[in-house]
Amino acid sequence: MIHAANDVANLPPRPEGEREALERAWEPPTGWRQLSAVNNTRIGVFYIAAAMLFFVLAGILALLMRTQLAVPGNGLIDANTYNQLFTMHGTVMMFLFAVPIVEAVAIYLLPGMLGARDLPFPLLSAYAFWAYFIGGLAFFCTIFFGESPDGGWFMYPPLTGKEFSPGRGADWWLLGIGFIEISAIAGAIELIVGILFTRAPGMKLMRMPIFAWAMLVSALMIVIAFPAVIAATMLLELERAFDWPFFIPARGGDPLLWQHLFWFFGHPEVYIIFLPAAGMVSMMVATLAGTPLVGHRAVVLALIGVGVVSFALWAHHMFTAGLGNLSLLIVSAASFIVAIPSGVQVFAWIATFWRGRVALNAPTLFLLGFHFIFVLGGLTGVMVAVLPFDWQAHDSYFIVAHLHYVLIGGMVFPVFAGFYYWAPLFNGHCLSERWGRWVFGLMFGGFNLTFFPMHVAGMLGMPRRVYTYDGSLGWNALNMLSTVGAYILAAGVLLFFIDAFRTLRRPSTDHGNPWRAGTLEWLPPREYGARSIPQVDSAYPLWNNPALPQEVEAGHHWLPGTVFGGRETLMTSLRDARPLHLLRLPTDSWWPLGAAAGTAGFFLLLTVSQPIPAFACGVLAVAFILRWLWDSDLPPPVATVDVGRGVRLPVGAHGSTSHSWWAMIVLIAVDMTIFVSLLYTHVHLAMASDVCPPPGAALPAMRWPLAAALLLAASSGAMLAATRMVRASQARGQRWLRVLVALAMAGAAASAALDIGGHLLAALDPRAQGWSASVGMLLGYQAFHIAVLMLMGGYVLVRSWAGRLLPTARATIDNTGLMWHCVTAQGIIGVLTVQLVPRLLG
Numbered sequence: 001m002i003h004a005a006n007d008v009a010n011l012p013p014r015p016e017g018e019r020e021a022l023e024r025a026w027e028p029p030t031g032w033r034q035l036s037a038v039n040n041t042r043i044g045v046f047y048i049a050a051a052m053l054f055f056v057l058a059g060i061l062a063l064l065m066r067t068q069l070a071v072p073g074n075g076l077i078d079a080n081t082y083n084q085l086f087t088m089h090g091t092v093m094m095f096l097f098a099v100p101i102v103e104a105v106a107i108y109l110l111p112g113m114l115g116a117r118d119l120p121f122p123l124l125s126a127y128a129f130w131a132y133f134i135g136g137l138a139f140f141c142t143i144f145f146g147e148s149p150d151g152g153w154f155m156y157p158p159l160t161g162k163e164f165s166p167g168r169g170a171d172w173w174l175l176g177i178g179f180i181e182i183s184a185i186a187g188a189i190e191l192i193v194g195i196l197f198t199r200a201p202g203m204k205l206m207r208m209p210i211f212a213w214a215m216l217v218s219a220l221m222i223v224i225a226f227p228a229v230i231a232a233t234m235l236l237e238l239e240r241a242f243d244w245p246f247f248i249p250a251r252g253g254d255p256l257l258w259q260h261l262f263w264f265f266g267h268p269e270v271y272i273i274f275l276p277a278a279g280m281v282s283m284m285v286a287t288l289a290g291t292p293l294v295g296h297r298a299v300v301l302a303l304i305g306v307g308v309v310s311f312a313l314w315a316h317h318m319f320t321a322g323l324g325n326l327s328l329l330i331v332s333a334a335s336f337i338v339a340i341p342s343g344v345q346v347f348a349w350i351a352t353f354w355r356g357r358v359a360l361n362a363p364t365l366f367l368l369g370f371h372f373i374f375v376l377g378g379l380t381g382v383m384v385a386v387l388p389f390d391w392q393a394h395d396s397y398f399i400v401a402h403l404h405y406v407l408i409g410g411m412v413f414p415v416f417a418g419f420y421y422w423a424p425l426f427n428g429h430c431l432s433e434r435w436g437r438w439v440f441g442l443m444f445g446g447f448n449l450t451f452f453p454m455h456v457a458g459m460l461g462m463p464r465r466v467y468t469y470d471g472s473l474g475w476n477a478l479n480m481l482s483t484v485g486a487y488i489l490a491a492g493v494l495l496f497f498i499d500a501f502r503t504l505r506r507p508s509t510d511h512g513n514p515w516r517a518g519t520l521e522w523l524p525p526r527e528y529g530a531r532s533i534p535q536v537d538s539a540y541p542l543w544n545n546p547a548l549p550q551e552v553e554a555g556h557h558w559l560p561g562t563v564f565g566g567r568e569t570l571m572t573s574l575r576d577a578r579p580l581h582l583l584r585l586p587t588d589s590w591w592p593l594g595a596a597a598g599t600a601g602f603f604l605l606l607t608v609s610q611p612i613p614a615f616a617c618g619v620l621a622v623a624f625i626l627r628w629l630w631d632s633d634l635p636p637p638v639a640t641v642d643v644g645r646g647v648r649l650p651v652g653a654h655g656s657t658s659h660s661w662w663a664m665i666v667l668i669a670v671d672m673t674i675f676v677s678l679l680y681t682h683v684h685l686a687m688a689s690d691v692c693p694p695p696g697a698a699l700p701a702m703r704w705p706l707a708a709a710l711l712l713a714a715s716s717g718a719m720l721a722a723t724r725m726v727r728a729s730q731a732r733g734q735r736w737l738r739v740l741v742a743l744a745m746a747g748a749a750a751s752a753a754l755d756i757g758g759h760l761l762a763a764l765d766p767r768a769q770g771w772s773a774s775v776g777m778l779l780g781y782q783a784f785h786i787a788v789l790m791l792m793g794g795y796v797l798v799r800s801w802a803g804r805l806l807p808t809a810r811a812t813i814d815n816t817g818l819m820w821h822c823v824t825a826q827g828i829i830g831v832l833t834v835q836l837v838p839r840l841l842g
Contacts, residue, residue: 018561019531025562026117026528029588036588038122039567041527043129044108045426050133051101057140058092059493061085063486066450070483072471082467083150084169088143090153091173094269095180096136098407099222101415102276103128103187106215109422110191112521113209115200115536117529117559117569118585120659121190123592123628128186130596135179138604142172149173152465154262155236157247157255162240168607174237175607179600181230188219188226189666193659195219198569199577200520201558202536206297207577209519209539213300214279217307218272224311225268227670231677232261235777244766244773246681252769254688256321261677263314271310271338273407275303277414278345281367284414284421285349287517288364289356292540295348302348305341309334319390328387335385339378346375362436366417369444373409377402380455398458404451416443416496424511425525427504435499442492449485453478518543524553532557532644533570536577558644563651564637570649571659580657581650582641586631595624626795633660633799635808654810664815668822671785675826678781679833682774689771692841697764697772699838704758705831708751715747716824722796723817726810737813738800744820745793751827752786755779778830785823792816 029037037043065085068077077085107125111118119125142148149169151160160170195216199208235246236258245251247258286293293299312334315327349371358364380402384390393399416439423431454462457478462469469475513522518540523530532555538544551557558579562568567585572578598621605614636651643649655661686692693699722740725733756779766776796813799805805813 018555021562021565022526022528022531025565025567025587026526028527033588035593036590038126038586038588038592039527040107040111040118040122040125043122043125044104046133047100047104047107047129050129050136051097051104054092054096054136054140055101056493056497058089058097059490061089061092061143063490065089066483066486068467069469069479071480072469072473072476074468077467079467080150081146083465084143084146084148086465087149087152087169087173088140091149091177092136092140093407094153095177096132096140098273098411099184099269100132100180102215102218102273102411103184103191105280105415105418106191106211106276107187109425109521110194110212110215111198111529112425112523112525113212113519114195114198115203115520115530115533116194116198117533117567119190119194120198120569120571120583120585121193121663122567123586123589124186124190126589126592127596127599127625128183128190130593131179131186131599132183134597135176135183135600135603138600139172139176142169142176147172154266155258157236157239157258158249160236161247162243171237171240171607174233174240175603177233178230178603181226181233182599184222185226185670188222189663191215191219192223192666193662196574197571197580197659197662198583199572200533200536201570201572201577201579203572203577205575206300207536207539209279210282210293210296210299210303211276211279214275214282214303217303218275221268221272221275221307221310223666223669224673225265225272227673228261228677229265231674231681232258232265235261235681238773238777242767244776245770246685246773246777248770252685252689252694252771253773254685254770256318257681257684259318259321260314260684261681263317264311264677265314267313267316268307268310270406271306274410275306277411278303280414280418281349281370282345283519284363284367284417285352286356286540287421287515287519288361288367289352289358290516291352291356292518292543293348294351294355295344296539299345299348302341302344305344306338309338309341313338316385319387320394332385332387336382339382342378346371361420362431362433362440363417363421365437365440365444366413366420369440370409370413370417373405373413373444373447377405377409381406393458395464396458397454397462397464400464401451401454401458404447404454408447408451413443416440419496419500421515422521423500423503424514425521427506428509428511428525429503429506430514431503432499435495439492439496439499442488442495444492446485446487446489446492450482450489451485453481453485457482513542513549523549528567530557531555532560534558555644560644563641563643570643571653571657579643579647579649581653582643583659584636584652586628589628591624591628595621595628598622598624622791629795629812633809633811634804635806652808654808655814658811658814660811660815661818664818668818671822672826675781675830678774678777679830682771682778682833683837685770685774686837686841689769692771692838694769694771696768698762699835700758700762700764702835704754704761705835708755708758709828709831711747711751711754712824712827715744715751716821718744718747719793719817719820723810723813726805726813727807734800734805737805738797741793741796741800745790748786748789748793748820748823752783755827755831756783775834778834782823782827782830785826789820789823792819 028042068074068082147168149172151165151170155173158164195212238244239246245253247253247255282293282299313331315323315331316335319328384393384402420431420436457475460474462475510524520541522542530552532552534548534552534557542548559570563582567587569583569585571580571583573580598617601617602614602621605617638651640648640650718740722737725737725740759779764772764775766773796816799812
């Protein structure tokens with residue numbers, strides 16, 4: 001379907017009207033209306049700027065801590081303030097900088113790398129950013145009112161329970177982190193679907209840029225890892241707010257339960273942060289060496305391997321928690337094994353540099369610094385995987401040093417290298433090479449001066465999280481060196497921002513591919529991406545076909561204009577990127593900003609015990625989301641269109657070929673992972689009890705949950721029949737459709753009433769002991785889902801009455817059906833688990 005390169009170059013130019021139509025469709029808003037922008041180039045810049053703001057704020061907190069520790073017996077900061085500082089520093093760095101910055105870079109770069117006009121859910125990207133920014137800024141401001149959390153970024157109970165942390169600080173962490181988790185998961189859904197289905201035609205999986213692979217693996221890890229911490233925060237907040245004793249040992253709870261759930265998220269998060277940075281390194285190394293990445297396929301497999309093995313490492317942080325020997329040995333072995341795929345990537349980068357010709361410019365210097373620091377961090381990681389050594393070094397400054405060598409070396413240095421490498425994409429200008437060398441020297445020297453002495457201090461016995469120390473312990477000089485190094489590091493960061501500010505203010509121009517890169521993001525930059533979506537036949541299409549930029553600009557490839565006068569891109573097949581259909585994209589909108597403000601208000605107002613305004617904000621957020629959904633899932637004006645080269649494709653898709661169907665599948669995976677985490681909580685507490693059910697607790701008669709499960713299954717069957725009925729376009733078919741949806745809603749509501757009623761008759765008291773609390777949590781989670789089904793079912797009915805539920809526009813009911821069946825499965829599995837576990841343990 002695509003001509004050979006020479007034939008394409010000789011084709012006549014496309015009509016100028018196509019370019020003008022594209023420019024009109026993608027014209028960015030100006031003035032204060034820029035806040036309504038949703039396309040990736042605008043949201044990506046907002047995202048990167050916000051993440052870097054939080055990086056600076058967290059860095060300032062670190063400087064305050066280092067100033068306090070510069071000399072022994074310092075009284076600059078009291079113990080309570082210091083606890084808030086290190087909690088906020090770790091929380092902001094991990095939740096508000098590390099994960100958001102890699103998602104931000106991906107949202108900005110990936111459509112260009114993939115040859116797409118934009119990611120498939122621009123409104124979702126905008127919502128993810130605004131929820132993160134509004135909520136994150138409000139969360140950080142608690143530091144100015146003395147209300148910040150002080151239990152560490154890991155928030156271990158029982159110290160963070162109501163007894164030992166009676167203020168609101170822990171609640172700010174538990175509820176305030178909610179919007180960040182929602183934002184990260186929303187971004188992950190966008191990236192997964194975008195990477196898999198919006199690649200340029202011909203970009204097979206093994207032709208994808210390594211950064212796209214890294215972000216795909218990282219986003220899939222977010223889908224699996226983040227739900228565990230969502231479950232953990234729900235449990236701890238319920239304990240604090242309603243006295244449900246999940247983590248109180250005297251009442252059948254277990255503090256180790258928090259560690260299991262938190263570190264199932266926390267240790268994979270290290271690799272969620274590292275893998276995108278490693279993907280950036282692979283992209284930059286190949287370009288700067290002027291040669292394809294050595295072992296491209298091996299690096300892809302290594303990324304997948306790291307992602308898989310990382311989930312076996314959560315107890316790596318629990319070697320001193322009293323786990324069994326077998327568990328410790330398995331996790332220790334996994335901690336060694338994960339070094340193998342990481343090492344594959346390091347050797348691939350070294351081999352690529354060796355094979356190519358490399359100039360020592362600013363991005364290269366940052367990459368070399370990354371190699372040095374990350375390898376040292378990896379070596380100390382192997383050291384703490386050795387059980388006897390970990391028992392000695394645990395909770396010492398050796399671990400602080402190791403953590404920063406891995407995270408700053410493994411992520412911050414590649415991100416700064418990326419800023420120097422990809423800066424021309426923003427306005428066509430490179431950052432200053434001379435200033436860049438100074439920035440690198442200050443950051444590299446300051447970093448090592450800060451954190452290397454901490455290894456020694458830790459070996460000399462300095463514990464983590466102390467706000468002062470005695471001068472006779474031998475740590476004085478080491479702490480002074482670390483403090484001096486921190487200020488040198490900060491000076492390098494400040495110099496970078498000055499250089500970035502002066503460079504990015506310059507008038508925009510075409511970048512001209514200054515690094516002579518081979519990947520698609522270096523095509524001539526436009527607000528709408530590439531003028532025409534290129535046909536790809538290699539991993540480095542610009543090297544393979546040097547004339548490709550001219551061909552794309554002339555409109556000689558796919559979708560050279562706008563078919564309907566709006567924003568559009570191509571959807572392609574999962575494996576070999578065959579063009580499947582045309583995807584119509586939404587334009588700029590205020591709805592995501594309004595929904596994000598409502599979401600942030602819901603969590604933040606709950607934190608300060610304002611339930612009525614909080615739920616009003618929640619209702620507002622849902623209303624805004626429904627409003628933006630109302631304009632989606634519309635029938636196409638025509639069935640097929642010409643997308644260039646005389647090829648006609650369908651407009652939109654249904655079922656498993658639809659982008660929204662796959663987004664719902666990913667969302668269900670998130671939801672099921674939260675549910676499995678809650679099931680694990682129930683089983684864990686049941687096994688920890690001497691008797692199950694414990695004294696004072698009782699199960700309802702089997703007839704109640706069995707009847708509830710049967711009703712739920714029947715409602716799912718009714719919804720299945722309704723999804724099939726929607727293909728009938730006659731009025732009578734629509735009437736029966738509405739009857740079936742109403743029956744499904746009634747069955748689901750009756751199921752929840754029976755299940756909850758049966759447990760109330762059994763006198764279930766979630767405050768009595770941890771086991772009863774875990775049953776109450778499962779019931780509450782199911783009741784919440786039934787409420788969601790009522791909302792979704794009502795929305796389906798409204799669209800049906802409005803004539804918007806048609807055979808050519810049925811994603812709404814298809815996706816509702818998917819969620820309905822998921823909730824049914826959860827209800828049945830929950831009933832069986834609660835009923836069978838006591839019998840199995842008895």
